[in-house]
Amino acid sequence: xxxxxxxxxxxxxxxxxxxxxxxxxxxxxxxxxxxxxxxxxxxxxxxxxxxxxxxxxxxxxxxxxxxxxxxxxxxxxxxxxxxxxxxxxxxxxxxxxxxxxxxxxxxxxxxxxxxxxxxxxxxxxxxxxxxxxxxxxxxxxxxxxx
Numbered sequence: 001x002x003x004x005x006x007x008x009x010x011x012x013x014x015x016x017x018x019x020x021x022x023x024x025x026x027x028x029x030x031x032x033x034x035x036x037x038x039x040x041x042x043x044x045x046x047x048x049x050x051x052x053x054x055x056x057x058x059x060x061x062x063x064x065x066x067x068x069x070x071x072x073x074x075x076x077x078x079x080x081x082x083x084x085x086x087x088x089x090x091x092x093x094x095x096x097x098x099x100x101x102x103x104x105x106x107x108x109x110x111x112x113x114x115x116x117x118x119x120x121x122x123x124x125x126x127x128x129x130x131x132x133x134x135x136x137x138x139x140x141x142x143x144x145x146x
Contacts, residue, residue, distance in 0.1 A: 004065065005116075007143050009040070010111035011118060012045055015069060018096035019043075019089055029070055032134055039076035041089060042071040063145040069093070070145075071137035075129030082128030082135035089137060090124065116144040 007026070016025050023035075025043040035042050049066030071089055075082030097120055103110050108117040121141035129135030 003145050006094045006114040007065070007111055007118070007145060008045070008047065008067070011116040011141065011143060012065070014096055014109075014111065014118075015043060015045065015093070022066040032072065037076060037133075040072050040074040041085070041094075042072045044072075046070055063089060065143040065145070066121075067143065069137070069139040069141060071139070072139050073129065073135035073137070074133065075135040076133035082133075083126065086126050086128060086135055086137045090126075090139070093120065093139060111143075113146075114146045118143045 012025060012027060018071060019041070021041055021043055022082070023042050025045060027045045029044045029046045029048075031040075046068045047065070050066060052064040053061040054064070055061055059095040071086070073082060073085045073089070075085065096119070097109055099107060101108055103105065110116065111118050119142060120139055120143035124140065125136070125138040127134075127136040
């Protein structure tokens with residue numbers, strides 16, 4: 001398995017353990033219409049972003065992968081606030097992306113050594129689903145490979 005695959009698979013494992021999803025997170029993005037409300041919250045790891053190469057101190061460039069988590073929640077129940085569900089998921093992701101174990105000393109998440117650094121990086125997009133009952137959270141993730 002190459003460096004990209006190791007890092008992405010480790011990220012998927014981190015996200016899977018972060019929250020009690022109704023269906024297991026997937027690396028294949030699906031359309032709203034293909035995810036039944038009973039299967040939400042659902043999480044998809046989208047790898048269609050950019051890759052960036054930057055010169056490093058050594059001969060190999062630093063490679064950065066830009067990914068996005070797409071999270072769908074069911075907000076049809078008028079007694080539940082879609083934004084509150086999205087906030088709970090975001091809090092769980094924040095906790096999952098905090099350094100633990102040997103990463104504490106480094107001050108960064110390394111996905112068990114599969115990445116130099118992995119972090120939520122940018123502005124998450126939140127749509128609580130108030131108008132149509134379909135809540136959406138898009139979370140930008142950057143992985144810098146070792």
